[in-house]
Amino acid sequence: MDFSVHLISCFYFFVFLSFVLGSVTTRGEYMKLGKHVSIAGGLDKSVERAVDIGCNAVQIFVKNPRGWQGKKLTEEAQFDFKEARQEAALDPVVVHSTYLINIASPKEDLWQKSVAGLKDDYRRSDRLGADYLVFHPGSHTGSGRKAGIEKIARGIDEVLQDVGGSTGLLLENVDGAGTKIGSSMEDLNEIISLSDFGSELGICIDTCHAFAYGYEVSKYDGLNRLLDDIDKNIGLEALKVLHINDSVHELGSEKDEHAHIGEGEIGFAGFEQIINNEVIEDRPFILETPWFDDREDDPDVDKIKDMRK
Ligand SMILES: [Zn+2]
Incomplete structure (x- = not known):
């Protein structure tokens, strides 16, 4: 008994x-926390770099981001990356597309080249088992917003028709400078609505770009205004990844320059409420802040972890 x-x-x-x-x-x-890390020395080295600074997610380029052509992705490199990623249990793996791509361009040759470039990025991402490929929608360079949006939707359709796969394609919001498309949630929604693959597309929100465009994400109300706009236009389920970068420049500056966490205009208090916001706290957060060459840890990763409630 x-x-x-x-x-x-x-x-x-x-x-x-x-x-x-x-x-x-x-x-x-x-908390899913990653950082954009270098692939110098081999794709699998990026996994090591992410783990070494305490991340459980990662973002990489799959080739030189400032060129059109990349080295061939060998079976061996593909295998090594997948094995390293699995062992480290990184989730998600996000790929950022190359910078030259502009699928909003009115110039036929540049548009063709850009679509081919995005296709190549997509093919590589899918072969590596990446969860998402993030790209900037592009600039219409004078042809007008409507023409640019149509080009982007056509470009996306061509990529996904030719190179189907399981990697999610995400449109990233931008700072609103010049003729760039995709700073407003209306822009992103129009692209998604025009695409034949709309239901498969998602978005990635960059806090620095949103702040530069005029969303005061440093404050509770400003962040909520952005989340409401996403919900109203696209639907919150489309928000798959957040790039968490502080901003060197002031609210509405339309300048995209990433600062270390707490050292910019968004500040510590801003990030504390961003990463603990109950609507987005389960989303993956990826840092694209400058890399620290002179140390083994990463203060931005540690700051974000300390802020998490
Ligand atoms: Zn970004």
């Missing part, structure tokens, strides 16, 4: 203990 009472109380004690431990560790532990 005494023994069974003892067993029952032991059982309840363990249930209680696991509940307490679970509630203490769950949130911080399950």
Whole structure:
């Protein structure tokens, strides 16, 4: 009799203990946090770099971001990356497309080249088992917003028709400078609505770009205005990834220059409420802040982890 009472109380004690431990560790532990890291020395080296600074997610380029042509992706490199990624349990793996791509261009040759470039990025991302490929919608360079949006949607369709795969294609919001398309949620929604693959597309929100465009994401109300705009135009389920970068320049500057966390205009308090916002706290957060060459850890990663409630 005494023994069974003892067993029952032991059982309840363990249930209680696991509940307490679970509630203490769950949130911080399950935050998906990554950083854009270099692939110098081989794609699989990027996994090591991410793990070394304490990340459980990663973003990479799959070839030189300032060129059109990349080295051939060998079977071996593909295998090594996938194995390293699996061992490190990185989730998600995000790829950022190359910079020269402009599928909004009215110039036929540049448009063709850009679509081919995006196709190549997509093919590589899919072969590596990447979860997402993020790209900037592009600039209409004078042809007008409507023409640019049509070009982008046509470009996306050509890529996904020719190179189907399971990697999610994400449009990233931009700073609003010049003839760039995709700073407003209306722009992103129009592209998605025009594409034949609209239901498969998602978005990536960059905090620095949103701030540069005029969303005061440093404050609770400003962040909510952005989330409301996403919800109203595109739907929050389309928001797959956030790039968390502080901004060197002031609100509405239309200048895209990333600062270390807490050292820019968005600031510590800004990021604390961004990464703990209940609507987006489960999304992957990817840092694109400058790399620290002179140290083994990454203060931006540590700051974000410390802020997590
Ligand atoms: Zn970004």
